[in-house]
Amino acid sequence: MELNKENIKKIRWLIAFAVILYVGVQHLDVVLKYVKVLWGLLLPFVIGGAMAFVLNVPMAFIERHLFGKAREKEGKAGKAANRLARPVSLVLSIVLVVLVVLVVVLVVAPELGRTLVSVVKKVEEDIPLLQKWLTDTFQSDSEIVKWASTIEIDPQKSIDSIISVLKNGADNLVSSTITVTMGLVSMAVNFAIGFVFACYVLLQKERLGKQVLKAAYAILPVKIVEYLGHVCTLASKVFASFITGQCIEAVILGSMFFVSMTIGRFPYAMLIGVLISFTALIPVFGGIIGCWVGFFLILMVSPLKAFAFLALFVILQQIEGNLIYPHVVGNSVGLPAIWVLVAVTLGGNLMGILGMLIFIPLVSVLYTLFREWVYERLDKKKVKIS
Template sequence: MELEKKIRSKTAILIVLAFGLYIGFNYWNNIMGIFLKVYNLIFPFILGGCIAFILNIPAGFISKKLLGCSDKGIGRIIKKHSTGISIVISFFAIVGIFVLISSIIVPNIIETAAILPKTFDNSTKAFQKWMDSNTKLSSSIVNLVNNMGIDWNNIFNKAKSIIFNGIGSMVLSTLQAATSLASATVEFILGVIFAIYILAQKKRIGIQFKKLLYAFTKKEKADSILDILKLTNITFSNFITGQCIVAAILGMMFFVVMMLLSMPYALMISVLIGFLSIIPVLGSAIGCALSVVLIVMVNPIKAGVFLLVFLLIKQIEDNLIYPKVVGESVGLPSIWVLVAITLGGKTFGVAGMIIFIPVFSVAYVLLRKEVYIKLKQKGLQIE
């Protein structure tokens, strides 16, 4: 009888799996279309949840400090409204940091963009002067071009056509970008509002979730799910904190070295690289490319020196700072941090790099716990 039940159960699983594979192979595009529509519909709430999670890190810290206030006078009022005060302080602190970073970076980029035409003209004049001083070389180049039989009128007409078509496409792209920006702004505002509601009601939401979980699952399973969620929350919080610490250390290292070497844009470049390094691996590389472009407009030799400085500091960060701070904060060995970054980047790009490290950490801790349980049950102790 017991054997028949197991056979029926396995047969039912195989039938459901086969049916699922059939639907998946034949209607994959339709299924993905439905998922995409559902995702677009609930995206503001997903965004709100992410914002709430990030805000909860400083808000939780501030709330604990506020709860330590006196029970008399204004301290009593602060303790009573500690949640709301901590949310407001955290929100404006993060917005203030973004505004401060923008006020340092944006004006310097605009200034550099303004001097680009002048720099280009100077480079052109220098090249022309060099050509004039080397008449034999310049005449050889002119003769070579003339002997190639190039139809310059045809090239000019094609270039003009491409430019005009490009202007039309650019105008259309600008309109589409403006529409997308407006839509993204509305979704972001909705996400922020939803995040504030989540943080304000997080205790009540947590109690309601626990009630649902214990009502519809066995106690042991509910306890296990809550333990995994708690571990995930701690891991993601530690990862974000560690990533910010690494960004701050990297920014300060660049600032000190660039000031000692009297490099231009020391403060702006330090802030730029530190801010972008929140994105693992790729962020600091983008910051380096932008910094080299900025410095080369002022002094090409110092741009080369900066590149050497960047490679040196990056080696220190990759081999010492990042694995030590981020790896230890998420409980993940250095080699698995590298694996997580690589797989995350290959799978989901920048978002994957950020998400995969804490995900790998949770999986690593759970697997390690299960391995030790199995070894204990078998009475094995492997060194």
């Protein structure tokens, strides 16, 4: 290699990177400490960026369909539409999200309270029947009958036990309450800062995009900037399509369960319909989670209805998976089924439910970029595989 100025500069950067990497590995605990501090400082802006990305989906839809034609007009009407389109669309998007959350809370909370009360009453009523059946079925002196006779649910005893636990753990309760309160205050502050940041990003997204693009072209080579632009465009498209498709699909599936359960006179139709709508947002495993929760709720009321609910779930899942999901979500994510399972498993193990939602579009972007790279290499080598 010729030692010209350009190569010497590259060697210097490589040596500096190697030294920094070596020092970082030798003092990994210090590095992790500062990384944690840095993450705490950046967390509100990360939250704001995530909120901006989610809110941008309904905002862009409202802006495009509500103000699209008005912005094309000439004169004062067109100028007024251009000036009001973005803030009005943002406000309507925020109101829409808040209304959805309120409706879900107002529907689920009372229904869940009534469900818990009815389940407790049902268990209390069925315990004497269980004890009688065990006594009639087995010998009166058997261990099973002795164990069954000890089962007792007394609400007053439960309340007294809870009060005793609260009294004995008062000191721990106070300290944990302070810790939880500080955590909630910190979370609220981060959320508020993130919300303001998200609103600013959405109101000025074109201007901010141009500023970032100018800075990127000034710092990085042109080819790298163009490739990063391609990656960002692909990621934005895939994530937006995935979020939109999953939300629509979840609403449709929950509505199908609510209507069919109402017609079939199943208990807890509203609660299970809303529950399945939420769990359906989790790819692959979400519907199964909602199914088993609904099964156990109905089982406390009617075992026959519970098994009928399982059959109904299988039928609706087949309809949703084969007819609705391909048309609603389609191939927007562009990820084969085996890689969807891998993405959900990895995301769930690393980040829980949030990881399941994030990793499918993330893996889809990586899969698409890798596929483009493979095809480009095959073209250069003039290899054709059908």
